[in-house]
Amino acid sequence: xxxxxxxxxxxxxxxxxxxxxxxxxxxxxxxxxxxxxxxxxxxxxxxxxxxxxxxxxxxxxxxxxxxxxxxxxxxxxxxxxxxxxxxxxxxxxxxxxxxxxxxxxxxxxxxxxxxxxxxxxxxxxxxxxxxxxxxxxxxxxxxxxxxxxxxxxxxxxxxxxxxxxxxxxxxxxxxxxxxxxxxxxxxxxxxxxxxxxxxxxxxxxxxxxxxxxxxxxxxxxxxxxxxxxxxxxxxxxxxxxxxxxxxxxxxxxxxxxxxxxxxxxxxxxxxxxxxxxxxxxxxxxxxxxxxxxxxxxxxxxxxxxxxxxxxxxxxxxxxxxxxxxxxxxxxxxxxxxxxxxxxxxxxxxxxxxxxxxxxxxxxxxxxxxxxxxxxxxxxxxxxxxxxxxxxxxxxxxx
Amino acid sequence: xxxxxxxxxxxxxxxxxxxxxxxxxxxxxxxxxxxxxxxxxxxxxxxxxxxxxxxxxxxxxxxxxxxxxxxxxxxxxxxxxxxxxxxxxxxxxxxxxxxxxxxxxxxxxxxxxxxxxxxxxxxxx
Numbered sequence: 001x002x003x004x005x006x007x008x009x010x011x012x013x014x015x016x017x018x019x020x021x022x023x024x025x026x027x028x029x030x031x032x033x034x035x036x037x038x039x040x041x042x043x044x045x046x047x048x049x050x051x052x053x054x055x056x057x058x059x060x061x062x063x064x065x066x067x068x069x070x071x072x073x074x075x076x077x078x079x080x081x082x083x084x085x086x087x088x089x090x091x092x093x094x095x096x097x098x099x100x101x102x103x104x105x106x107x108x109x110x111x112x113x114x115x116x117x118x119x120x121x122x123x124x125x126x127x128x129x130x131x132x133x134x135x136x137x138x139x140x141x142x143x144x145x146x147x148x149x150x151x152x153x154x155x156x157x158x159x160x161x162x163x164x165x166x167x168x169x170x171x172x173x174x175x176x177x178x179x180x181x182x183x184x185x186x187x188x189x190x191x192x193x194x195x196x197x198x199x200x201x202x203x204x205x206x207x208x209x210x211x212x213x214x215x216x217x218x219x220x221x222x223x224x225x226x227x228x229x230x231x232x233x234x235x236x237x238x239x240x241x242x243x244x245x246x247x248x249x250x251x252x253x254x255x256x257x258x259x260x261x262x263x264x265x266x267x268x269x270x271x272x273x274x275x276x277x278x279x280x281x282x283x284x285x286x287x288x289x290x291x292x293x294x295x296x297x298x299x300x301x302x303x304x305x306x307x308x309x310x311x312x313x314x315x316x317x318x319x320x321x322x323x324x325x326x327x328x329x330x331x332x333x334x335x336x337x338x339x340x341x342x343x344x345x346x347x348x349x350x351x352x353x354x355x356x357x358x359x360x361x362x363x364x365x366x367x368x369x370x371x372x373x374x375x376x377x378x379x380x381x382x383x384x385x386x387x388x389x390x391x392x393x394x395x396x397x398x
Numbered sequence: 399x400x401x402x403x404x405x406x407x408x409x410x411x412x413x414x415x416x417x418x419x420x421x422x423x424x425x426x427x428x429x430x431x432x433x434x435x436x437x438x439x440x441x442x443x444x445x446x447x448x449x450x451x452x453x454x455x456x457x458x459x460x461x462x463x464x465x466x467x468x469x470x471x472x473x474x475x476x477x478x479x480x481x482x483x484x485x486x487x488x489x490x491x492x493x494x495x496x497x498x499x500x501x502x503x504x505x506x507x508x509x510x511x512x513x514x515x516x517x518x519x520x521x522x523x
Contacts, residue, residue, distance in 0.1 A: 044432075055461075059434050059435050060434065060435055060459075061435045261460065261461055264461075328438065329438045329440060329456070329458055330438060330458055330460075332463060351460055351461070352438070354460065381440070
């Protein structure tokens with residue numbers, strides 16, 4: 001038995017040859033403050049984006065269902081946390097990101113993109129305004145160093161003398177901070193069990209600092225699963241205490257620790273893109289169907305010209321969700337997509353959806369073929385299997 | 399991890415059970431536990447002739463597709479159709495109802511190349 005294709009590059013190496021490989025390379029991987037807890041819980045640890053991370057504790061399907069039906073906790077300490085502050089922070093960030101930072105108030109956040117000059121996606125991220133002149137961005141682990149270097153090279157200080165009114169400071173706090181995502185329909189009950197009955201659960205996309213056991217943690221009502229949930233950011237010293245408190249207080253609510261495997265199936269059912277698979281520097285947000293998070297009315301941001309051109313001419317290819325029409329092998333990244341015998345694109349994400357018990361995925365296909373309801377075929381090991389282009393999301397709560 | 403003494407094994411985690419001129423083949427308990435959640439099995443074609451170490455079946459979990467090899471040279475004489483409806487049999491009964499195919503042996507001496515339970519246990523640590 002040998003793994004022939006994987007769900008995501010260099011990531012979810014759960015089959016045999018690869019877990020051996022991961023043992024050999026474990027020493028080279030960074031560890032989050034929660035690593036020992038994962039091992040204690042029996043997690044299968046794999047290298048992911050330079051980090052040693054749990055891919056699953058018991059079963060991807062069980063963990064997936066815990067989040068859909070109850071509540072689950074994910075270690076997201078590998079994700080980058082960059083702080084941007086100063087009198088010029090808002091204005092400068094607005095030239096770096098696609099969404100309109102000007103629409104944020106203190107305590108709110110938004111999904112957005114960091115683009116290169118060609119409009120290609122360096123990273124997708126959430127930016128929270130956490131003070132009058134202070135922003136927290138939470139970025140993908142694999143991109144954190146590149147994001148920081150890119151932002152740093154574009155700081156106003158790099159250009160010329162900067163007046164106090166335009167001062168911007170960029171800090172990479174990733175090494176000293178961690179985080180967890182707690183996701184699932186029972187989040188409100190668990191939140192009050194953790195923070196007390198009088199604590200206010202932040203509203204959707206909002207973030208607030210809350211006291212916890214003598215320390216302060218930031219609680220954001222955001223996530224990557226399609227379920228109600230929170231993401232909690234804290235200093236690394238508080239990580240183990242907070243993690244264990246959630247597991248303990250979560251017991252009555254059916255809480256399960258969840259790994260990257262379930263994180264991937266959950267996000268894919270919602271058609272949330274995965275950077276490195278569905279997004280890349282060769283793709284822009286309009287092709288990815290995420291123009292909602294791009295404000296072209298802003299006068300200036302990196303990549304804007306290309307996006308305006310893409311919007312006017314229409315993208316050559318579009319990212320579309322699809323669902324297999326028959327029970328069969330699940331779709332995987334890099335499988336070819338056909339329509340009427342013509343090759344029209346390639347799968348970027350695919351899995352067997354645990355909620356639907358059906359093969360689903362996303363693919364870039366030529367724009368002329370990117371129509372909801374279109375009948376396409378996915379080529380799997382030389383054989384073509386029928387599928388239908390669907391509307392987002394692939395999974396809706398009944 | 400369950401490694402029955404009366405079976406033979408490959409380095410690539412198939413188990414082999416001698417049945418006269420035939421061998422029954424599946425994947426080990428260790429392999430199914432590493433894969434977890436088997437969701438699809440592509441069975442070999444009946445009457446297919448295969449060389450040793452030739453990929454002839456595919457087991458897919460939620461995250462990965464894995465090739466399954468013919469442990470020795472032979473001809474496929476039986477496939478486990480039950481896996482098409484219930485691929486989870488591989489997880490629940492890797493050495494029983496979760497078998498994958500039966501090969502008619504080309505040369506019974508080929509079995510000498512395979513590992514015994516002791517050697518396989520050593521391999522998986």
